[in-house]
Amino acid sequence: SQQGEEDPQALSIQEGENATMNCSYKTSINNLQWYRQNSGRGLVHLILIRSNEREKHSGRLRVTLDTSKKSSSLLITASRAADTASYFCVLRGSSYKLIFGSGTRLLVRP
Amino acid sequence: EPEVTQTPSHQVTQMGQEVILRCVPISNHLYFYWYRQILGQKVEFLVSFYNNEISEKSEIFDDQFSVERPDGSNFTLKIRSTKLEDSAMYFCASMPSSGQETQYFGPGTRLLVL
Numbered sequence: 001s002q003q004g005e006e007d008p009q010a011l012s013i014q015e016g017e018n019a020t021m022n023c024s025y026k027t028s029i030n031n032l033q034w035y036r037q038n039s040g041r042g043l044v045h046l047i048l049i050r051s052n053e054r055e056k057h058s059g060r061l062r063v064t065l066d067t068s069k070k071s072s073s074l075l076i077t078a079s080r081a082a083d084t085a086s087y088f089c090v091l092r093g094s095s096y097k098l099i100f101g102s103g104t105r106l107l108v109r110p
Numbered sequence: 111e112p113e114v115t116q117t118p119s120h121q122v123t124q125m126g127q128e129v130i131l132r133c134v135p136i137s138n139h140l141y142f143y144w145y146r147q148i149l150g151q152k153v154e155f156l157v158s159f160y161n162n163e164i165s166e167k168s169e170i171f172d173d174q175f176s177v178e179r180p181d182g183s184n185f186t187l188k189i190r191s192t193k194l195e196d197s198a199m200y201f202c203a204s205m206p207s208s209g210q211e212t213q214y215f216g217p218g219t220r221l222l223v224l
Contacts, residue, residue: 003152031211043153043201043215093155095166096141096205098213100153 002027004072004089004101012107019076021104023089024069032065033090033098034074043088046074079108112136114216116202122222123192131187131219133202141205142185143213144177146170146198153201159185192223 004023013019023032034046049056049065049072056063062075076083086103093099115134123129135142144156157167157177164177176188185204189196199220203213 033212037153042217043203045212045214048212088153092211095158095160096208096211096213097143097155097158097166098145098153098203099155102152 002091002093003099004032004091006087006089006101006104008104009102010105010107012109013079015079015081015108015110017079019079019083019106019108021074021087021089021106023072023074023101025072025089025091026070027091029067029091031092032072033092034061034063034072035088035090035098035100036085037088037103038085046087076106079106081108081110084108114202114204114214116200116216116219118219119217120220120222122224125194125223126191129189129192129221131189131200131202131221133185133187133216134183135185135202135204136206136214137183139204139206139214141208141213142177142179143203143205144187145201145203145215147201147218148195148198156187156200189221192221194223197221197223 004025007022031050033048036044049063060077065072088103091099117132142159147153157171158165174190199218201218202216205213
């Protein structure tokens with residue numbers, strides 16, 4: 001299948017800890033994106049990493065991509081309660097449509 | 111900062127009724143999308159729209175669905191005869207160009223079909 005699969009499905013951490021979410025996929029990709037969704041509401045783009053990039057940073061976010069292993073990880077450092085959300089690894093399909101995985105539900109406990 | 115807007119935020123309708131979900135994409139964006147998310151499930155692609163025509167549609171997007179960009183600003187999704195299983199959150203998204211692949215999502219319309 002063309003979608004990414006996130007792991008773990010759910011993650012609960014204490015505020016201040018780091019959160020790591022992983023994504024595996026099966027097809028070749030041009031890029032991989034991570035999106036965030038708060039409680040079934042709108043989807044917010046976090047970061048895009050291209051297939052020729054290995055690592056990318058944006059604020060407290062760090063994304064890695066290993067195309068040989070067909071995997072990516074999203075690290076949120078120094079987590080906050082406001083980071084509680086679902087995080088999706090998203091692949092690009094034909095006509096630039098986005099293909100979402102099932103997501104990782106992150107709970108950051110105050 | 112420009113954003114995608116959607117109206118209404120919630121809609122309740124009776125099975126068999128027609129609904130129109132409205133979206134105002136970010137101005138100057140060229141690519142437009144509809145996705146849906148049934149409660150507790152994945153976000154699913156419905157349709158992509160570029161240059162005033164559908165570029166791709168999923169199996170979900172059957173003859174009951176249609177999209178339109180009537181006036182160069184609004185982008186609408188019409189469901190002609192709603193079914194119970196159409197109950198979902200519907201998201202509109204827009205993208206500036208093919209070289210910038212970030213899609214910007216609206217807040218969604220929660221549709222409940224009774």
